[in-house]
Amino acid sequence: MSKIYMDHAATTYVKPEVLEAMMPYFSEKFGNGSSIHSEGREAKKALEAARQSIAQALGAKPTEIYFTSGGSESDNWAIKGAAFSRMDQGKHIIISAIEHHAVLDPCHYLKKFGFEITELKVDEDGLINLDDLKKAIRDDTVLVSIMTANNEIGTIQPVEEAAKIAHEKGVLFHTDAVQAVGQIPIDLSNSAIDLLSISGHKLYALNGVGALYIKDGVEIDNLIHGGAQERNRRAGTENIACIVGLGKAFELAKSNMESESKRLTVLRDKLIQSVLAEIPESRLNGHPTKRLPNNVNFSFKNVDGEAILINLDLMGIACSTGSACTSACTGPSYVLQALGMEYRWTNGSVRLTLGARTTEEDIDTVVGALKETMNRLRMITFKA
Amino acid sequence: MYNDVVMDHFQHPRNVGDMADATSVAEVGSQECGDTMKVFIKIKDDVIDDIKFQTYGCAAAIASSSIATEMVKGKTVTEAKKLTKNDVVTELGGLPDQKIHCSLLAVDGILGAIEAYEKNK
Numbered sequence: 001m002s003k004i005y006m007d008h009a010a011t012t013y014v015k016p017e018v019l020e021a022m023m024p025y026f027s028e029k030f031g032n033g034s035s036i037h038s039e040g041r042e043a044k045k046a047l048e049a050a051r052q053s054i055a056q057a058l059g060a061k062p063t064e065i066y067f068t069s070g071g072s073e074s075d076n077w078a079i080k081g082a083a084f085s086r087m088d089q090g091k092h093i094i095i096s097a098i099e100h101h102a103v104l105d106p107c108h109y110l111k112k113f114g115f116e117i118t119e120l121k122v123d124e125d126g127l128i129n130l131d132d133l134k135k136a137i138r139d140d141t142v143l144v145s146i147m148t149a150n151n152e153i154g155t156i157q158p159v160e161e162a163a164k165i166a167h168e169k170g171v172l173f174h175t176d177a178v179q180a181v182g183q184i185p186i187d188l189s190n191s192a193i194d195l196l197s198i199s200g201h202k203l204y205a206l207n208g209v210g211a212l213y214i215k216d217g218v219e220i221d222n223l224i225h226g227g228a229q230e231r232n233r234r235a236g237t238e239n240i241a242c243i244v245g246l247g248k249a250f251e252l253a254k255s256n257m258e259s260e261s262k263r264l265t266v267l268r269d270k271l272i273q274s275v276l277a278e279i280p281e282s283r284l285n286g287h288p289t290k291r292l293p294n295n296v297n298f299s300f301k302n303v304d305g306e307a308i309l310i311n312l313d314l315m316g317i318a319c320s321t322g323s324a325c326t327s328a329c330t331g332p333s334y335v336l337q338a339l340g341m342e343y344r345w346t347n348g349s350v351r352l353t354l355g356a357r358t359t360e361e362d363i364d365t366v367v368g369a370l371k372e373t374m375n376r377l378r379m380i381t382f383k384a
Numbered sequence: 385m386y387n388d389v390v391m392d393h394f395q396h397p398r399n400v401g402d403m404a405d406a407t408s409v410a411e412v413g414s415q416e417c418g419d420t421m422k423v424f425i426k427i428k429d430d431v432i433d434d435i436k437f438q439t440y441g442c443a444a445a446i447a448s449s450s451i452a453t454e455m456v457k458g459k460t461v462t463e464a465k466k467l468t469k470n471d472v473v474t475e476l477g478g479l480p481d482q483k484i485h486c487s488l489l490a491v492d493g494i495l496g497a498i499e500a501y502e503k504n505k
C-alpha cells in the first residue's frame with residue numbers, strides 16, 4: 001500500500017539537503033561554539049552563518065535572531081519575557097481565542113502573577129477583528145500576541161495591521177509564525193512586529209530547534225538563565241547541527257517559496273473544490289482565500305473525526321482531526337468551537353496539510369478515500 | 385492504537401442498521417462526549433432474537449457497539465441485563481485508557497432498550 005502523508009502541519013520530514021548540511025556537525029565539526037580553539041571557532045562560524053540565512057530570509061538583522069529549542073520555547077519566552085519585563089507598567093495581555101497552546105498556556109500561567117488576559121473572538125472564518133483589538137487595548141496593556149497563521153484551520157491574520165495598532169498605543173506585539181514561516185512571505189525589515197516565533201520542524205528542519213526574532217532595542221526578560229550564549233539572552237550550549245539545518249531550511253524556503261506556494265495553492269484548491277462538490281454535508285473550515293497554501297480543514301456532518309482518521313490510516317493516508325475523541329474526550333477543538341459551529345460539525349473535522357512531496361495524484365487518491373470513508377461511516381452512524 | 389479485534393469490529397461492524405418491527409428502541413448519549421447510539425431489539429419468549437444499532441462516535445464506540453450487540457444476541461433478557469462495560473472491554477481484548485468510557489455507550493444503549501421493553505411488557 002502506498003502511503004500518503006498529509007500532516008505536514010504536525011511535522012515535516014527533514015529535507016535531504018537539510019540533513020546533508022547538518023551531517024558534518026555531529027562527529028567531525030562537533031565543537032562547542034563558546035570554545036576558543038579551532039573546533040569551537042568552526043562551530044561558532046556555522047552558528048553565525050545559519051543566523052545570517054534566517055535573518056536574510058525574514059528581512060531581519062542577524063542580531064535579531066535568537067536560537068531556541070523550538071516553537072514552544074519561543075512562544076513561552078516572548079510571552080513571559082515581555083510580561084515580566086513590563087509588569088510594573090501594567091498586567092494586561094491581549095491574544096486571540098485561537099492561539100496555539102504554547103501561547104495560551106503561558107498566558108494562563110501569568111494569571112498567577114496578577115495578569116489579566118483578553119481573548120479576542122474570531123469570526124466564522126477564524127479572522128480577528130481589528131476594531132475589537134483597538135477597543136481591547138487599555139492603559140495597562142503590555143503585550144498583544146496574535147498568530148500569523150492558525151495551525152488547525154490555516155487562517156492568516158492581519159498581523160502587520162494588528163502590530164501597528166499595538167505600536168500606536170506603545171504596546172509590544174508578538175506573533176507565533178510557526179506555521180507561516182517558509183510558506184508565506186514574511187518581511188520584518190519595515191515591520192511593527194517586535195517578537196516572532198519560529199519552529200524548525202514545520203519547514204523541513206528538525207524538531208527541537210527554533211528561533212525567536214526580537215527586534216533590536218526591544219527588551220524582554222530571559223527565560224532560560226545560565227551561560228552567556230546568544231548574547232547573554234538564552235543560555236545553553238547551542239545545538240549546532242540542528243541550527244545549521246534550520247539555516248539551510250530557510251535558504252531553501254526563500255529560494256522556492258514563490259513557485260512552491262503557487263503549486264500548493266493549486267493542489268489545495270483542487271482538494272477543497274473536489275470534496276465540497278462530491279461529498280454531501282461537507283464544509284471547509286477556515287478562510288477560503290486568506291489561508292496557508294498547504295492547509296485544508298474539512299468538517300463532515302454526522303461522522304466522528306477520529307473514526308475518519310482511523311479509516312484513512314487504514315487506507316495509508318495520514319492526517320489529523322480536532323474531534324473530541326482523539327485524546328481524552330475533552331470536547332472538540334477549541335479552535336473549531338471558536339468559529340461558532342455546532343457539535344455535529346466541529347466533531348467531524350479532518351485537517352489535511354500538504355507538503356513538498358504532495359502530488360496531484362495524491363489529491364485524487366485522497367478525494368476518493370474521503371468519499372469512500374464518508375459513505376461507509378454514514379451507513380453506521382446515528383444521524384442527529 | 386487499537387488491537388486487531390477492535391479494528392475488525394470497526395471495519396466490519398456486525399448488526400448495523402435499523403429494524404421496522406423492533407420490540408423496543410432506545411437512544412442514548414455519552415455523558416463525556418457527543419457519542420450517541422440507537423439500539424433496536426426484537427424479543428421473542430424473553431430472548432433477544434435480533435438486535436441492530438446505529439452509532440455516532442469514534443472507532444472505539446463503533447467497535448464496542450458491534451461486539452456488545454453480538455454478545456447479547458440470542459441471550460435471555462435476564463442474562464443480557466448483566467452486561468457491563470468491563471465485559472465489553474474484555475471481549476474487545478482491551479481499549480486504550482482514554483477510550484474505556486466509549487464502551488459504556490453500547491452498554492447503556494442495550495440496557496436502555498431492555499428497560500423500555502420491560503416497562504411496556
Ligand SMILES: Cc1ncc(COP(=O)(O)O)c(C=O)c1O
Pocket residue numbers: 009010069070071072073075100102147149150151176178179199200201208210
Ligand atoms: C502555531 C504553533 N505554535 C507553536 C507550536 C509549537 O512548536 P514546537 O513543536 O516546535 O514546540 C506549534 C507546533 O505544533 C504550532 O503549530
Ligand SMILES: [Zn+2]
Pocket residue numbers: 325417419441442443444445483486
Ligand atoms: Zn469515543
